[in-house]
């Protein structure tokens with residue numbers, strides 16, 4: 001693409017050249033619905049009843065100030081807005097730690113079958129045997145894949161699963177009288193939800209240092225463990241947030257268990273392992289899965305998440321309810337209460353539509369297909385690493401797992417940062433990778449191509465990244481600070497947007 005592409009500038013358009021919103025090259029600028037010119041065109045054909053009387057006994061609702069516009073205007077407004085959301089169906093989305101992979105349309109088709117889509121959560125169990133069987137099969141399959149046989153499908157997201165999982169651990173300690181166990185260990189590179197979950201459950205977090213190595217070492221673990229008396233557990237993701245497999249995990253898990261702590265594995269990165277190894281075999285006691293990452297159900301703007309937890313059989317008694325069980329007659333039933341259960345985490349039975357999609361994905365792949373998908377995800381990431389390692393600094397030696405970590409160390413010397421590179425990718429029509437995460441790595445770029453991205457697209461990404469590096473090397477860097485050039489908005493004040501978000505529309509403020 002020509003790097004001199006002008007910014008699309010709507011501001012020079014005259015009033016009246018556009019009836020609805022400024023537009024150019026079929027690229028529409030979209031106002032807020034409130035900002036549409038108020039016309040006398042009625043949106044609805046009802047006349048105001050002549051003898052209207054408020055009979056609720058409450059104050060009358062104030063005028064909302066919504067514009068009176070015709071239906072096509074409303075429809076266009078929302079359809080245009082819907083096209084402004086970039087997603088995995090628009091293009092490459094190499095967001096590390098998020099596993100933005102293709103969601104096969106077969107999953108969607110199954111989720112829309114009337115027998116799944118139209119069931120009511122309060123229906124008598126004998127009328128929803130198929131739905132319960134599906135949940136039972138998913139529980140069983142996830143138990144097989146993780147090597148952690150007891151599964152709850154209740155949690156509604158990854159972070160929600162973490163909360164459920166840590167509550168299981170807390171409950172186990174409480175019932176064992178371990179009141180002195182008040183500390184949870186987390187590596188410094190952990191996803192923010194890990195320490196946040198531990199603190200939400202009332203624990204104090206003690207950090208395991210991984211800065212020099214990118215991996216957990218027995219030595220650093222021992223230091224954080226101390227005598228281990230106060231340690232309730234450890235929260236670790238494997239592969240970790242640097243995209244590396246934790247090679248000393250077995251020894252670390254053994255030491256943790258000896259100290260009476262539980263091993264919580266953040267399973268959001270399970271896409272790198274499925275079908276190849278089972279976390280239960282490397283010492284994990286509790287793990288959540290992100291169905292909306294590993295098992296290809298939509299996420300982000302695309303739909304609700306689902307974060308089932310898998311635990312050892314010893315911990316099964318503490319899982320949330322309800323839980324689907326098989327009766328001796330071969331039918332399915334809901335276990336709504338259990339003595340030591342931590343209770344309910346979620347209304348009804350979790351995100352059932354996600355359960356349908358995930359099981360469809362699992363069954364349509366089969367054991368060999370799931371294994372292959374993981375291996376291809378790891379291959380893709382290593383391919384990118386191999387192609388870019390001469391152009392970008394690689395902080396930790398590979399091979400990597402499903403994501404590869406680079407930094408801007410070389411480019412920074414020429415004044416080009418990770419942010420500039422990310423904005424450059426936007427200009428070239430590619431969603432940026434995860435930037436500045438993990439926090440322990442300066443100028444981090446965490447790239448996760450996934451197994452579903454076609455090689456041509458991955459090659460295009462590599463070509464653009466290589467071009468950026470070469471441009472920087474020869475000092476052709478000015479353009480980087482202006483990227484992106486052709487988006488309706490250029491560089492936003494991201495700090496202000498995060499710190500002072502405007503969450504409420506006020507017409508008065510707009511006029512100021």
Ligand SMILES: *Cc1c(COP(=O)(O)O)cnc(C)c1O
Nearest residue numbers: 097157158159191193266268305
């Ligand atoms: C995505 C992710 C989470 C949280 O999952 P949500 O569904 O977004 O709540 C937790 N840990 C890691 C490592 C993740 O990548």
